[in-house]
Amino acid sequence: MKKINKILLLPIFYCSVGLAYAQTGIGTPNPLGALHVDGAKDNAATGIPTSAQLANDVIISKTTGYIGVGILNPTVQLDMRSTATENSLGLNTTTMTASAAGSGAVRYDVVNAPVGAKIEVSDGSVWNKAYIAPQKAVVVVRKITSQAIVQGSPTTIINWSEVRDMSNSFIPGTGEFTAPRDGTYTFLLTFNFNSTIINDGSRVESQFYNPVTNTVLASVYKTFGQSMTGTSDDANSTRSTQAGGSSTVTLTLTAGTKIVARLLHNLISSGSVALRVTTDSSDPANPDDGFNNLTIIEH
Structure with a gap:
């Protein structure tokens, strides 16, 4: 019995190791990252998706772990620089203090006077409004x-x-x-x-x-x-x-x-x-x- 148990466990062990290196596709039979989500389910079964097909995809790189939204090879931790026209990042306000949010945190502030709604960046102590110089006349x-x-x-x-x-x-x-x-x-x-x-x-x-x-x-x-x-x-x-x-x-x-x-x-x-x-x-x-x-x- 002991010999039989060892034989049965061996394939299970190898299957577990294989799963650790698998690529998971959601909406696509052809995942190109550790996790690949094809939102519109319009990718081809083989090959590289077109730019239009990639526009609705989310990919986690299998080499870096970086997240790409609309692009195949993200070069920063969150990369949204696709060829699509919807490239934007949605932010909202938060009641967290700048120190609680930490240095480098970003929020959209709609309350603070007198300048009104602006993007704000935490320096670890206070929220600072991001200043964009206007085009002078x-x-x-x-x-x-x-x-x-x-x-x-x-x-x-x-x-x-x-x-x-x-x-x-x-x-x-x-x-x-x-x-x-x-x-x-x-x-x-x-x-x-x-x-x-x-x-x-x-x-x-x-x-x-x-x-x-x-x-x-x-x-x-x-x-x-x-x-x-x-x-x-x-x-x-x-x-x-x-x-x-x-x-x-x-x-x-x-x-x-x-x-x-x-x-x-x-x-x-x-x-x-x-x-x-x-x-x-x-x-x-x-x-x-x-x-x-x-x-x-x-x-």
């Missing part, structure tokens, strides 16, 4: 179409040609900038008019104006000396003169504040003077190119 526009600036009446500069708008905060047609968030913004305006006979002691005022509240938030003046206007002190001669300059202002704005750039002048007694623009905007070497520009930078 950077606007660069220039004038390549002529515009008449009426004498004695503030005129909004419109129909800009957009070179850059990093935060989609500027409307070229209306010349309207909207502050994307509370902060400090610098506006740099350069302007130049076509040559004309200008009044003695004339000036040009650059205005940075809020069209919603009808308020000039900042203005810069540039004055011009005597022009040859044909009077006796000019030897009865006339000479056209170009008026131009630049203005820089820095403003603290709240989110949603709208700003346009305006020009106000008394260069001539009546009528209007056009801004100097190129006749060929595709030629940067054109002598009339690049005189009228607006740059806006968020700090």
Whole structure:
């Protein structure tokens, strides 16, 4: 009897050893990991699943023990970097203290003020909100179409040609900038008019104006000396003169504040003077190119 018992136990022992190295498949007859779950049961009986088939699979690597969701060979302990479009990790809030959760723990916080819902990371002592720097506003526009600036009446500069708008905060047609968030913004305006006979002691005022509240938030003046206007002190001669300059202002704005750039002048007694623009905007070497520009930078 003792001899028979030994013979019977031997196959059982070998079966147990074999099971220790087995691969388990759930929903698939072709497991490719220590544990392979095919959620949609769409894998082929042989071979490597396609990317679309792998998208609904969960695999535990038989060599590393790493978990792959949607990928065949996870390279970190939990790897979800599949080719599918549903790659995301769902988190929720917890009432655990940062010390109880431990350093490196992550949670989704929906309560804490004042910044509202954010991902938080524990450093072992406190929960710290993960900070994502916003795309700062950077606007660069220039004038390549002529515009008449009426004498004695503030005129909004419109129909800009957009070179850059990093935060989609500027409307070229209306010349309207909207502050994307509370902060400090610098506006740099350069302007130049076509040559004309200008009044003695004339000036040009650059205005940075809020069209919603009808308020000039900042203005810069540039004055011009005597022009040859044909009077006796000019030897009865006339000479056209170009008026131009630049203005820089820095403003603290709240989110949603709208700003346009305006020009106000008394260069001539009546009528209007056009801004100097190129006749060929595709030629940067054109002598009339690049005189009228607006740059806006968020700090």
